[in-house]
Amino acid sequence: MSLFRTELRRLVKRRFTRYMTLLGLLVLAAVVVGVFFTNQKIDAGQLAKAERQADQQYQEQIRWSEQERVNCEQAKTAGTPNDGGRYPDDCSMITPPSRDQIQAEWFLPSTFNFRKTFDETLVPFAAILALVGFVVGASFVGAEWSTGGMMNLLLWRPKRLTVLLTKLAALLTGILAVTLPAAVLWFAGFWAVASFRGSTEKMTSGASQSFALTGVRGVALVLVLTTIGFALASLGRHTAMALGGVVALMVVGQFGLGILLSMASVKFAEAWLLPTYALAWMTKKVTLQDWNACNATYSGECKPDTMDITWQQSSVLFSIGLVVILGAALWTMRRRDIS
Template identity: 30%
Template structure:
């Protein structure tokens, strides 16, 4: 009997896996549908005309703007030398300069149109999708192992496969394989659907080589984070021998843990209190770097602490490895009954 294939089938055929899979797909389709519904390629001519009427009416009640428009030499004074010399403003008309510097209203101020830009927003949406997949797989992995302990299936399995390291390795490997497949599948599905929304209802944007390089690195790190979350969930379930223990530890930190860290950092004077939060390190891992600032009352320039993806990867990887090794040690030493 191929233990790895058997474990894959067992996890995939569980009711909870099916429910989470259906809910995840439905959630993704709903998200894409909402973004497609609220996005538009741009305002119509009627919308622009109406917005311009509103802007003109607002400008009529703005005496400073009206004085600026009537005074053709308004920007010829010494106060606006930098405006005349800056190439960024040389193509602006006199009225556009008044709108920009004096505070006049434009049609854009009264346009309430959202346009989905894939190059600008798709990257972050895909990161969110992968993180959600990681959270779901964390629960699926912990539930699969915890249920086997509760039902006595783990004890029966070890009668036929007494090598505990092999059993634990197969179960962890199967959970990670399913997580990797889910991350790839949902990422490709989300990418395709969001790109379709951008083509039909929004803008694709500039997807140059720099964009692909940055996006690939960010998606890869997020995918590794999802695998780490899955390994953590499986390890906690193996360590506690119950799904509720793993779920309780995870939910407890997500709900209460960061609040406790915030209270401790407020009560104890310390530099860079944000470094105590796991979310800071997760953000650094996904984005590539995070800068923390420590403001000193005696200085105008704050001290800066930079957390790179390498620093965050070492810490997060160490946490996952610690619990995996602890679960391995516990599984080898404790009685299976």
């Protein structure tokens, strides 16, 4: 019997795999349902109502500005022109905003615009399935070590690296078999949300290609984290090694490091945190800002220093991490005693 088919069958038959996968899919379904019920389709009546509310807001701003101008003049007459810094030296500077600055969109209910918003939904999609893949991958090989199944298997197939890599191939095949249909259903679900609770207008082939590329990056992230969970559990020969390692990394290495960098006023502290690179991988670029620096413009505006984290930089980081962790797992599998 083929070792690959045997491992794939073992993966599918495991109750933990089924329950964890089902839980992940239920969470994804809950997200789609939640977005459906929290959005509305905008009609002409709602647009007209929003315009009226914007006009009312504009009139209120005019009345407020006129009253504040009168109060400013009274304060100047009373000999307290600034009133503790409340008013400017020239009361004529107190003016209402222009009508076009008060937008009717502010008064519209939430609506789902597929072209503008769907790209953002791929981030939680990849994050949820990556978590499922990490836990399932760690459990799949960790249970084999803790129950003695790995030792029994190596009696049948004594080639250690072949056994471990075949297990990994079966795991990635199973995760991919779940992720790809889930991605199709995710797209269809949000298309339905946009059709009934939003808009699908202005969709072009370019936008569809952009969504597809983001989806491919999401699938790659799921497979990478699944492999890392598998490799960590193989290194520690227990599921807890992977789960404990990631908890320690996130709590101590990320939250603790973030607090430390913030207290030390390190410039672009987010550049040292792994979630920043995961987000950059999915969104193609994350721009960090340092508000402690001020770059004055000709108009007197203060702009912060910026730093871009790109998906290319993220790919290098994830590739190195994957090679190191998986390489260590393969090396220990070959060198350590199986007992």
